[in-house]
Amino acid sequence: MWVFLFLVMAFCFSFQEPVFAEEATPLQPLIDGASAGDIINLENKTYNGPIRIDKPLTLQGEEGTVIEGDRKGDVITVEANDVTIRSVKINQSGLGKQHAGIILKKVERVTIESNTLEQVQNGIFVRGGRQHTIRDNTFSSYDEHFAKRGNAVHLLATKNNVIENNKMNHVQDGVYLDDATDTIIQNNRVTDSRYALHFMFSREAIAQDNQFTNNMNGIMAMNSEDIRIVDNLFERNLNYRGFGVLIYEMKNVDFEGNQLLYNHTGLEIQSSENVIVKNNVVAGNYIGLASKGLNKQVVFSGNDMAGNIIQAKLAGNPIALDDGLLGNYWDDYRSYDLTGNGIGEVPYEASSSTSDLLQSHPHLQFYFESPAMTIWQSVEKMFSNLKDAVNIDRFPIVK
Amino acid sequence: MYRKWLVAILAVSILSGCGKNAAFEPVDINTDIDVCDVCNMSITAVNYATEVIMKDGSVEKFDDIGCMVDFMGGATKETGALFVRDANTGEWIEAQKASYLLNDDYWTPMMYGVISFKDDASAELFSTDNGEGSKLTFDEVVEHLGEKGSSKH
Numbered sequence: 114m115w116v117f118l119f120l121v122m123a124f125c126f127s128f129q130e131p132v133f134a135e136e137a138t139p140l141q142p143l144i145d146g147a148s149a150g151d152i153i154n155l156e157n158k159t160y161n162g163p164i165r166i167d168k169p170l171t172l173q174g175e176e177g178t179v180i181e182g183d184r185k186g187d188v189i190t191v192e193a194n195d196v197t198i199r200s201v202k203i204n205q206s207g208l209g210k211q212h213a214g215i216i217l218k219k220v221e222r223v224t225i226e227s228n229t230l231e232q233v234q235n236g237i238f239v240r241g242g243r244q245h246t247i248r249d250n251t252f253s254s255y256d257e258h259f260a261k262r263g264n265a266v267h268l269l270a271t272k273n274n275v276i277e278n279n280k281m282n283h284v285q286d287g288v289y290l291d292d293a294t295d296t297i298i299q300n301n302r303v304t305d306s307r308y309a310l311h312f313m314f315s316r317e318a319i320a321q322d323n324q325f326t327n328n329m330n331g332i333m334a335m336n337s338e339d340i341r342i343v344d345n346l347f348e349r350n351l352n353y354r355g356f357g358v359l360i361y362e363m364k365n366v367d368f369e370g371n372q373l374l375y376n377h378t379g380l381e382i383q384s385s386e387n388v389i390v391k392n393n394v395v396a397g398n399y400i401g402l403a404s405k406g407l408n409k410q411v412v413f414s415g416n417d418m419a420g421n422i423i424q425a426k427l428a429g430n431p432i433a434l435d436d437g438l439l440g441n442y443w444d445d446y447r448s449y450d451l452t453g454n455g456i457g458e459v460p461y462e463a464s465s466s467t468s469d470l471l472q473s474h475p476h477l478q479f480y481f482e483s484p485a486m487t488i489w490q491s492v493e494k495m496f497s498n499l500k501d502a503v504n505i506d507r508f509p510i511v512k
Numbered sequence: 513m514y515r516k517w518l519v520a521i522l523a524v525s526i527l528s529g530c531g532k533n534a535a536f537e538p539v540d541i542n543t544d545i546d547v548c549d550v551c552n553m554s555i556t557a558v559n560y561a562t563e564v565i566m567k568d569g570s571v572e573k574f575d576d577i578g579c580m581v582d583f584m585g586g587a588t589k590e591t592g593a594l595f596v597r598d599a600n601t602g603e604w605i606e607a608q609k610a611s612y613l614l615n616d617d618y619w620t621p622m623m624y625g626v627i628s629f630k631d632d633a634s635a636e637l638f639s640t641d642n643g644e645g646s647k648l649t650f651d652e653v654v655e656h657l658g659e660k661g662s663s664k665h
Contacts, residue, residue, distance in 0.1 A: 260543035260556035285556065291623075307554060314623065329554060354547045354554070361552060383552070 137161040140180060144170070155180075155201060162188040162205075169193050174201035174228075182206045187216045188233065197224040206233040208255065213238035213263070217245060225250060235263035236284070244273045252281040259285050259307040259329075268293040268315075276301065286311040287325070290318065290337070298323065308333040312340060312363075320345060329355045331376070338364035342371060350376040357398065360385050368393065378403050379421065382411055382432070391415045391436075398422075402463075405429045412436050415510075419444040422478055425463040431503040434463055440506035450511040461509035536565040536593035538604040541573065548621075550579035557621050559602045562628075563595045578624030581657040596628035599638055603630055611635045612653050613645030626653055 140160035147153055149168045157177035163186055166172070170193075174180075182188035182205040189203065203214040214233035217223050219241035227249045230236040236252040239245060252265035265281035265288065268274060272294035279301045281287040287303035289311045290296060296318040302325075303309035309325035312318065315337040324346045325331035331347035333356075334340060340363065347357035357376035360366055363385040372394045373379035379398040382388055384406035392415040395401045401421035402413070406429045414436040418424050424443060425434075434440060440461065448459040480486045546555045549572045555561050562580040564572045567590040574580040577596060584591070594607035611632050616625045626648070629635040639645055648656065 258543055260554075260558065307556065333553065335551065335553070352545070354545060354552075359552060 137181060140164050144172075162203075163190065164188070165190045165192060166196050167192045169195035171197040171199065172201065173197075173199045178202065179204065182214075182233075184208070187213050187238070189215045191215065191217045191220055191223055194221045195223070196220070197226075198228060199224075200227045202229040202231070204230070204232040206235070208234055211235070211238065211263075213267070216240065217242055221245075224248075230265075233263070235267050236265040236281075238267045238269070239271045239274065240269050242271055245271070245275075247274070247276045247279065249278045250280075252279065252284060252287075254284045256283070262306075264289040264311075265303070265306075267291075268296065272296075275299075281306065281309075286333075287328075289313070290315040293318070302326075303328060310334075312337040315340075319343070324348070325350070327351075330359055331356070331373075332358040333361075334359065334363050334366070335361045336363070340365070341367045342369075343367070344370040346372045346374070347376060347379075348372070348374045353377055356381050359383070360388060363388065372396075373398060373401075378426075381405065382408055383429075384408065386410055388412075393417070394419075396420045400426050403427070404432050408432050414439050414441060416441040418442060425504065427463055427504045434461070434504055434506035435508045438508065440508035440510060442510040442512060443506065446509050446511070448509070448511070455511060457509040457511045461506040463504040463506065535569075538563050538565070538595040539571050539573075546573050548575040548579050549573055550583050551575065551622055553621060555621075559597050559599050560621055560627070561597060562607070563604075565592045565595070566590065567592045576620050576622035576624050577626050577628060577653065578620070578622050578657050581654050584654070585658065598630040598634055599627045600629065600634050605630050607650050610650065612648040612650065613639060614648050614653070614656065615643060615645035618642060618645060624657055626657065 137159045138161065140162060141164050143153055144164060144166055147170055152171040152173060155172065155174045155178045157175055159179040159181055162180050162182045179202045180188060184205050185207045188206050206212045206214050213235035214230040214237065215225060216238045221242050221244050223245045225237060225247045229251045231253045232255055237247060247266055254262035262285040264286040265284045266276055267289045270292045275297045276288055277299045281303045282305055284306045286307055287309040288298055291313045293315040294317055298310065298320045299322050301323045304327050306328045308330045309328050310320055310332045312334040313336060317339045319341045321343045326348040328350050329352040331350050350357055355377045357373040357379045360382045361384065364387060366388045368390045370392050375397045378400040379395040379402060381403040385408055387410040390413045394417045396419045398421045400423045401418050403426045408430060411432040413432060413434050418441055424445060443461050446457060446461045448457040450456060451458050541555050541558045541561050543556055543558065547553060548555060553575045555573060555575045560576055562574045562577050564580060572583060595604045596607050596610050597604055610628045612626055612628055613635050614626050618625045618627055620627060
């Protein structure tokens with residue numbers, strides 16, 4: 114019996130052909146053979162990278178087209194203007210810090226759309242140059258801790274770029290802007306990463322209609338100026354040192370119409386100048402608004418502050434919590450609007466003994482919104498003593 | 513007789529213990545939670561991290577040596593020891609004993625462009641791959657970064 118079984122198995126194994134992946138096709142010869150302006154239509158198969166594109170042309174894939182790197186360097190290097198890369202899957206870049214699925218080297222007007230970049234260190238690395246469009250792509254990095262992953266899109270010393278409708282998941286930073294000028298970032302979705310957007314030494318950018326969830330920070334904005342952040346959603350950025358948005362050493366920031374929901378800290382403003390924060394919803398965060406250091410010309414008005422365990426944690430110099438006519442809605446404000454103009458008659462004091470207590474004894478959060486805490490807060494408001502309150506809203510909104 | 517030796521050994525070990533900074537050891541970086549105590553950035557480029565151990569035992573961590581120099585300028589507590597890492601290996605070194613390279617084109621987390629090494633050989637290895645930098649001592653690093661501030665561009 115055993116001999117018979119052995120013979121059967123031996124027979125099976127001897128005829129078991131090793132299964133090879135379909136032979137990959139080298140892609141570089143196709144590019145070398147093309148003329149400037151050509152459209153190269155790629156088939157439903159795997160092409161071998163790395164490749165170098167040194168003339169204007171379009172690489173267009175179909176369902177199942179893959180361009181595979183050798184895990185040593187960049188997969189696609191673009192060294193010509195007016196190149197388009199569309200509808201391909203790009204993978205297997207090197208693991209080194211700067212390696213990328215696609216690298217643009219000092220070129221202009223490159224369009225990268227509807228591609229999938231996965232198992233790459235960085236997705237797209239833009240070095241110098243201008244006027245690129247990066248849209249409708251899907252990005253993810255190697256399956257490593259975020260400290261070892263690269264960025265979905267890394268902009269270095271480049272200008273006039275548009276990044277829209279992309280999905281970025283499991284990367285280090287979604288879009289990292291270093292010395293970037295005039296960048297439009299809209300309708301992107303960044304999840305499970307370190308920072309969704311990371312500004313460093315950049316200027317003139319608009320971030321609008323993006324959704325940033327489950328990252329360490331939604332936006333890490335550092336040392337940049339003239340940045341508009343409007344109509345974005347920052348949700349569940351819950352790392353205990355994480356922020357919906359952190360504005361650090363920034364100048365001229367317009368922050369309007371955003372939703373900051375269920376983050377550790379919703380918005381923090383630190384050592385910045387001319388920051389306008391208007392008409393945002395800041396709700397369900399552990400800390401709603403925080404400030405630190407020397408801030409100049411910060412205006413905070415028309416915002417909805419609701420359901421935050423600590424509404425405001427304001428250190429450093431005082432910041433204005435109204436714009437001179439209008440303040441904010443604070444859900445822990447207890448007073449009356451006797452004149453019927455929608456503004457409470459008693460100023461709102463942003464730091465209270467309850468929030469101080471919660472900061473020094475976090476375990477007391479257990480009593481958040483309990484009857485005892487509510488009574489305490491009411492009593493505190495009734496006997497409020499505004500003499501040393503530096504952060505007050507003189508025109509709190511009553512709903 | 514034995515007691516005499518015992519006392520002598522004890523005295524020697526205590527005295528030699530005092531001579532060193534044995535109490536001040538660098539602490540591991542935890543990339544999940546550690547952020548720079550100056551600029552708030554998470555510490556992901558771990559070989560560029562630096563640390564100041566205070567005399568009271570508390571530890572300040574930084575993502576870039578420039579942030580450490582910034583912190584030293586306004587430090588309110590007495591410092592016990594300063595540590596930097598060898599950029600190639602991640603080995604912790606006392607800041608005064610390390611070699612440094614400066615090149616504004618080197619990438620560092622906060623773009624200060626100063627990188628630390630355990631010795632000159634390690635620095636040379638780095639400059640072969642990343643371009644030449646000017647060699648600095650720790651005091652020169654402090655002087656340079658103190659003047660420079662945090663803006664690169």
